Amino acid sequence: MERDRIFLSPREVFDAIRDDFNQYGAQVPLYLNLCPLVFGAGGWARDSRGRGVWILIGSRGKMHLVEYRQLGDRICTKLETADLTLAQLAGICRQVFRTRAWPGESGAIEGVRIETGMEPFDCIQCGQCCRNIGYPKEAEESDVARWRKAGREDILRWVGLKRPESNGCVYRIWITPGTNQPAAVCPWLEKQPGTHRYRCRIHEVKPDICRQYPGSRKHALMTGCQGFEKAV
Numbered sequence: 001m002e003r004d005r006i007f008l009s010p011r012e013v014f015d016a017i018r019d020d021f022n023q024y025g026a027q028v029p030l031y032l033n034l035c036p037l038v039f040g041a042g043g044w045a046r047d048s049r050g051r052g053v054w055i056l057i058g059s060r061g062k063m064h065l066v067e068y069r070q071l072g073d074r075i076c077t078k079l080e081t082a083d084l085t086l087a088q089l090a091g092i093c094r095q096v097f098r099t100r101a102w103p104g105e106s107g108a109i110e111g112v113r114i115e116t117g118m119e120p121f122d123c124i125q126c127g128q129c130c131r132n133i134g135y136p137k138e139a140e141e142s143d144v145a146r147w148r149k150a151g152r153e154d155i156l157r158w159v160g161l162k163r164p165e166s167n168g169c170v171y172r173i174w175i176t177p178g179t180n181q182p183a184a185v186c187p188w189l190e191k192q193p194g195t196h197r198y199r200c201r202i203h204e205v206k207p208d209i210c211r212q213y214p215g216s217r218k219h220a221l222m223t224g225c226q227g228f229e230k231a232v
């Protein structure tokens, strides 16, 4: 998969939009831009007291107040049942992900191509992602397999195992060795003496979720990453 351009089927687009809305909380200006597209010009109205929007729900033509914190979920549900063209879906992706998007296909599947905007990204090692966003709480099985294969007992000592009701393994990171307690800060992050830079001491084998951050320009902007500042 190219890092600066991804292909999503319509189902994957809906899931990505829902993830975006869940991840960043109420994005009121975005929601207001989407309302006419999703509910139709006469299907919604802003609440004069700023509580949310009034939406036409059901066949009886009754308006219901939906507060902003619930509006993202309502938009997602409506999108999933609306009969949208791929061009309309691409237009919605442009607004949600703040990037270029257009109808496309991959093999026999039609969907939307979306630019991630990652091309000018240049990590400045400010450490903001590791220090302030909160390091990940779970590792993938593929991460643990990589550490085992490399004989990285130093890393595996910081991994806990949680067995959910299903049979799969869930690995917890980073658990202070000899305790069942998560470490207060990532144990692998190290400040470079005399600089404002940080380095990851397990950079070559770090968890996939760390490697994949930020997933897009919007993800970076919404979480305080400064890796695009030189590109602005």
Ligand code: SF4
Pocket: 122, 123, 124, 125, 126, 127, 128, 129, 130, 213, 214, 224, 225, 226, 227
């Ligand atoms: S916040 Fe962005 S620029 Fe800073 S260390 Fe993390 S990825 Fe690099």
